[in-house]
Amino acid sequence: MHRVVVTGLGIKSPAGNSPAEAFATVLAGKSAAAHLPALLEAGVPVTFGCQVPDFDPDVYFPKHRRRHLDRPTQLGIAAATDALADAGTPDAGRPAGPGTAGSGTAGSGTAGSGTVRCGTYVGTGGANIGLTADFGALPHDKLPVATVPMIMPNTTAARISIRHGLQGPCLTFSCACASGSIAIGEAAMAIRYGRIDRALAGGVDSMLNPFAIASFARISALSRRNDAPQEASRPFDRDRDGFVMAEGAAFLVLEREDLALMRGARIYGEVTGFATGADASHIVQPLEDGSVAARTMLAALADARLRPEDIGHVNAHATATTYNDRAEARAISACFPAGSPPVTATKGVTGHLLGAGGAVEAVFALLCADAGLVPPTANFTGGPDADAIDVVHAAPREIERLPVVSNSFGFGGHDATLVLSPR
Template sequence: MHRVAITGAGIKSPAGNTADDACATVLAGRSMARHLPGLLDAGLKVTFGCPVDFDPDGYFPRHRQRHLDRPTQLAVAAAADAFADAGLPHGADRCGVYVGTGGAHTALNASYGALPLARIPVATVPMTMPNATAARISIRHGLRGPALTFATACASGAVAIGEAMMAIRYGRIDRAVAGAMDSMLTPFAISAFAAIGALSRRGEAPELASRPFDRDRDGFVLGEAAAFLVLERLDDARARGARVYGEVSGYATAADAGHIVKPLEDGEVAAETMRAALADAGLAPEEIGHVNAHATATQFNDRAEALALARCFPGGTPPVTATKGVTGHILAAGGAVEAIVALRSARDGLVPPTANYTGGSPIDVVHGEPRRIETAPVLSNSFGFGGHNASLVLTPGD
């Protein structure tokens, strides 16, 4: 088996468009939620979210932009940054593309369905194919390894990274660009999530609306993002003198086999997923320095995850942080964005505070200010509608 190194990172997120900027914003614990003109104009009950401030001109010529939907633009740009950060050549040998996606293309399909048939754009088919983003990344960098797409709702980013790690670990490929994207800040998607009671209604103060684990949480704030990592065999990375940020040391995924949108209330399958990821990494619970939780700020999810963490860490949880207090719920992209934040936090020994948390959880939620810890591996959780659970163990570099 091969150890799997992380040698590149790229991110487009509400918290920032570089890993340095995003991590600094998360460390400051400052929410990025704000009212959005398109939602205000639509007269919706929920009119705020966490958008990405992104200029596609830096990545795509103007004439190509109309053929690329927003989630693909964000993803291709983030993957390009990761590829450049890793210093890989165009057409890198035995390199795969592993992409996680949630509902972005479904939402795009729905918006096109409202157009008169005569006005359907010529690029509609490639823009609404769920596999299009993986294909675009593969084409841009000349990568002829597997180009795969994973759709496990909000666990998709962690699953894409974990599956890429497994392919490298067992020698099927030597390296991969792996991550996820989602962009659904549209009236259609906002209305759909609001209809099932998933969204916060704190429109009078959007910056206080996303409250992971907090006693007064009332739903998530929708965001958008994309993030990608370059993974490769550790021995190859060292041989070519690459900068090694850390390793993907463990991964596990499992299904609740329960409700389509609610997690199992006792958190048992989520806890077993965490235990399996730790076992895959060869680590005991007490060796984990902190946890980057999924923590969407919904009543059911946060309660179930807190129970799951207590089950996984019976001696008391390590410090727990929740990035979504800053970024909002970025759906499939969450696991990829949070992997970058979690690894940086583990490397620096500094756990970010959970924005807007004032109390109410039985676990050790970091809040108020960053907390200094010893450098150690981190557990990053991602859970999705459909009962999808995924956990990654990330170990900082030497």
Template sequence: MTAVRRADGTPRVVVTGFGVKSPAGGAPDEVVAAVFSGKSQAVHVPELLEAGTAVSYGCPAQPFDEEGYFTRPERRRLDRMTRLGVAAADDALADAGLHGAERPAPERRGVFVGTAAANLASVVALGGHEHAGTLHRVPVPAVPMIMPNATAANISIRHGCEGPCPTYSTGCASGATAIGEAAFAIRAGRIDTAVAGGVDAILTPFVMAAFARIGTLARRDDAPHAASRPFDADRDGFVVGEAAAFLVLERADAAAARGVRVHGEIAGYAAASDASHIVAPRQDGRVAARCMAAALADARLDPRDIGHVSAHATGTRSNDAAEALAIDRCFVGGAPPVTAAKGVTGHILGAGGALEAIVALCAAAAGLVPPTANFAGPDEQTGLIDVVHGEARAVPVAPVLSNSFGFGGHDAALVLAPA
């Protein structure tokens, strides 16, 4: 990657840092290894078992050394979601080497965070005071704990980022939206660098009960490891996970001047809305296909230039069928190989697009497509695409198309080019 500007004269946006806290590990190489292993991270969750929820398993983020990131007062006033997000952002900035004097001016650094549910777990927990008649005992840090923008604000304060600091909520497309919008801000000259990604942590009895009520959860209580089945004919719902994943984005010329390692490029981005249903995807895949095509056009790439597709693929019957049709519509004449990480990580909501972007860039650089966990075979709808399973598949080093779709009909597509 030698050119520092795109064909339209705008700067290329490269990725110089990764950070992640997830069910599959607390470091990018751990996550990538877990996804390539095809081993599901789903387990029974004690809190859910105790509450007697209809589904008592999920994919919780692995514990990490919080004392290495936060003081004792910080651990008390930051809720779990914010701690995951801030720690992952810290790691990403450290990976990029952006802690020292080489950083751009504060006003040229932005923070872009995506979340599907924000601090819902804290809202539910703190709301219990109302029902218990203990409103006079609501904790002093309650307000900063339940602010939807708490993660973005804390990252900004911690690292002195005085540029744009938005929080996006486009359902489970939120992490991809944050990355794409950050890349656009850098291209437009508003900022020079950004930490961008997604975070969610809502693996609680209330949330699990709510998802169960609308029939979206996989029901395999006797075999949690086999429950998340992207594109599989026997899929019956998703497995809720929690994670945070962040990338550091920079102007390519600035990264070159610093001599820093580049993981890849945010080559294209597009967003759209199904404008169809509040929780179900548009079944004809038309808008999602158009969103993918728009991301390819933004990257100035032909569909034939894509090495593989990193699918959203939650494991629900309607979502996977609609996405398979959308991929088939976008790649007329034959889609490239398709993979889905959620068989391993579960559905990590707003963090999904960001974590999957990290995995996709690493996989593309290696010329390998990870296998899709728990995929035994397609049904009529998902048989439209070539789902990689069983073992990794070697492909030429090439850009990846990464899809993210959210409740509300939010579609986001990223084109990620390996360095």
């Protein structure tokens, strides 16, 4: 089996458009939520969200290409492109030189034959749902010729693969809010067991459109704090009333450790454990006791060959919904019976990025573990559901450089846990 290291990071999030910028924002603990003109104009019940600021598509796409790429696809391609560049593999689609383990990819072949097999693993909860809703309102004879390739759920993965010539597996995972974590975990498993040598893995979602906002509002999933958007995302807090919708994308370049060392790559950390499970209970509510989530966390620790006491902190899924946060707090307590490690919930800053959330939080988790800092949970003032866990708030907390658990739980009962370790 191969060890799996992270050699590149790319992020487009409400906290910022680079890993350094986004990390500084979550350490500051200030919410990115704000009113959005499109939601105000549409008159939907919730008029705010967390948008990616200052994203310039001209940096990544010529204008004639952009008309066939909707917002989530643009964000996903941009984050993936940044991750490859950060890893020092901008030519990832070209064969490596003879006898080298360079940055090429191929659907077949091995590192020893001069090619590196690179896969594309993308998680998304809503895919191109906003575009589908817009197109559905058009007369049939006014639909764009490119409608089908624009609304396919696998569009972002396919576009990334085509842009960078990644001829290994090109897979899309749709597991609601656990999608990004599952994409990363499955990519790591493929590398670990020798099916591929490198992967571009992460998640993307952008559903800050009236259709999606109104739909989530109908099931009372969203905070209704239209009078105070920046106070709306309140993970684990006694006064939480729902999550804040957000958009974004994040990708990690995962690589066989020996190949990364051979080419002198910078290594951010290692994917040491992964597990996933299903509550098999309710379509939108987690099991109240958090038992499956706890088992998933313990399975990920076992996969990493670590004990609960080896963990430095937990990046919680913590959406700021009543049932999710309560179940996760119980799961963390069950997983760490001797006492909770420090817990952070970065959705207090970024809002809920849905299928992209696990990937964005994996970036934060790696940077936190490396820096020995745990970000504060924005808007947390306390509450009975959090009494049994150690929620970091008010200011960042210094910790030892230790492995981190990153949780992602989604509608449908999807549970996923990654264990990420600093180098």
